[in-house]
Structure formats: C-alpha cells, structure tokens
Amino acid sequence: MSPEPSPQESRAGLLYGVAAYGIWGLFPLYWPLLEPTGAVEILAHRMVWSLVTVAAVLALTRRWGWIRPLLRQPKRLAMAAVGAAVISVNWWVYIWAVNSGHVVETSLGYFINPLATIGLGVLVLRERLRPAQWAAVGVGVAAVIVLAVGYGKPPWVALTIAATFSTYSLVKKKVGLGGLESMAVETAVQFLPALVVLLVLGAQGKSSFVSEGGGHTLLLLGTGVITAIPLVSFGAAAVRLPLSVLGMLQYLAPVFQFALGLLVFHEAMPAERWAGFALVWLALAVLTWDGLRTARQSRVELKEAQERTVTTGNTENTIATETSQDTETTAQRG
Secondary structure: OOOOOOHHHHHHHHHHHHHHHHHHHHHHHOHHHHOOOOHHHHHHHHHHHHHHHHHHHHHHHOOOOOHHHHHOOHHHHHHHHHHHHHHHHHHHHHHHHHHOOOHHHHHHHHHOHHHHHHHHHHHOOOOOOOHHHHHHHHHHHHHHHHHHHHHOOOOHHHHHHHHHHHHHHHHHHHHOOOHHHHHHHHHHHHHHHHHHHHHHHHHOOOOOOOOOOHHHHHHHHHHHHHHHHHHHHHHHHHOOOOHHHHHHHOOHHHHHHHHHHHHOOOOOOOHHHHHHHHHHHHHHHHHHHHHHHHHHHHHHHHHHHHHHHHHHHHHHHHHHHHHHHHHHHHHHHO
C-alpha cells in the first residue's frame, strides 16, 4: 500500500490539478486568437511545436531511457500510433468547433466523456456495471436524445469529442506510458504529416505563419507550450492526489468551457438544451456518488482485511508461544 501524501504534497497536487484542468478549460480563449488561420493549419502547428516542446522538456529532465525498450515492442508502438491518430481527430474537431461558435457543445463532449468511457468498458473490455452506473448511462442516453431534438440533429461535435477522447484514453491505458512520454511518441507520429501540411500550405501561399505579423507567429509557436504545460501539471497532480479527487477535478475543464460559451461567446441556450445539459449533470452526479461510495467501501474492506491479518498473526504467535512453553515444560518433566 503506497504511503499517504503529506498535507504539503496534497496541497501542491491540488494546485497542479486545478492548473491542468483550468488551462484545458480556458483553451477556447486561445484558438480564436489564431484567426484567420484555419483549423487544419492550427492543428498542424500544434503537432509540430508540441513535439519541439516535449523534446526540450525530455532533454532538460534527461528522460530518454524509455525509448529503446519501446522501439523493441512493435505492438505498443502500433497502439501509440492509433492513439496519435485518434487524438488528432479530437484536436481538430475541438479547434474547429471553438472557432465556429460551438464552445458549449465542446463542453458537452467532455461532460459526457465519463459516460462514453463506461460504454467502451462494457463493449470492449466486457466490464460489468453496477446498477448506479447503468442508471447514469441510461440518463446520459436520454440527455443525448433531448439534445438531438433541441439541436434538430444529433450533437455530432460533442459525440465525436467524447468518442475520440474515451477511445484515446483506452488506447493510452493499453500503451502504458507516462503523460510526457506518451505525448512525445504521439507527436512524433504526427510530426511528418503535420510538416507536410505546413509545407504544402506554404507552397500554395495559404500559410498564415509569417503573413499575419510577428505576434501571430508567436501565438502559433505557443500552441506547443500550451499543450505541454497542462499535461506536465496533470502528471504532477496524479502522483500526489487520490484518483477520487482527480475524478472530481476533471469536471473543471467542461465547466469552464460551458461558462465561456455562455458568458464570453454568448452562444444560444434554449430551454431544451438546458434540459439536456441538466440530464447530463444528473447522470454525472449519480456516477460521482457511486464512485465515491464504492471507493469508501473498498477502503473499509481493505482496513478490515488488514485488521484480520494482524489479528490472525497475533493469534498464531500466541499459539506458537504456548506450544513452545508446553514443549519446554514436558521436556523438564522428562
């Protein structure tokens, strides 16, 4: 059993976690700054400069030892490539949606992501759900139906974001690399296609990298930094906080995105969308309550098992001592 983190480490972990999810939640403020650059060019720059940034971090921390063992495992490399492809779709949809006035719908995608992850667990990993989890999934499906009626079509942006990110999480779990290492592999896979896109755009005179001024160029370069910073912060939080706390913090990002969509970008929220979001929040409340209850029960059962082990050990020691004493007494009598 791992030792409990100190209060100072817990506070630091909480700050790192809030920073990570806060930055992810504030991303909708950054992408519009890159206009008139299109979503494809923004995505390509993000891939290229993310690799440059993560390579610099790895060089500073001298964390290269994982590369050689990974290269000897083609299956893990293939899974990492799949992860890179899936997260590329996620990034592109997110950037396009934010710059096309669908910030609220992107928040919906990350709100329903836990439900999509549960669905993948059932379909792919054959996991068995508890009754509360089934209830949460059912309410989530009802929410999507209500939102489809409200939008006049299925909320494709939200569904694509949830599907790609939950799939990416599953693939990343199977690859088994740390956050920084995983990002290095994925951006290495993305690098050449992204570089080709940028070179083609430049050859066609459609690139905005230098045509919009020095400030714009710096903002495009910054896409790598803003991708890496929250990931590093999340990694620092993950080793200091219990999973239950991290699970609660993950809702900060879509909450910020939702608030930005309403208050900053002034996106419409008719009554039927409020109803759909309310159902999603209800499903997440049920899911969170069930997760906390299960975690509490697991801790109680673990504590009881440890106490039983200690009691059993003490009993065995007592019996052994008494047996030894009886033997000695018998020997003395003989």
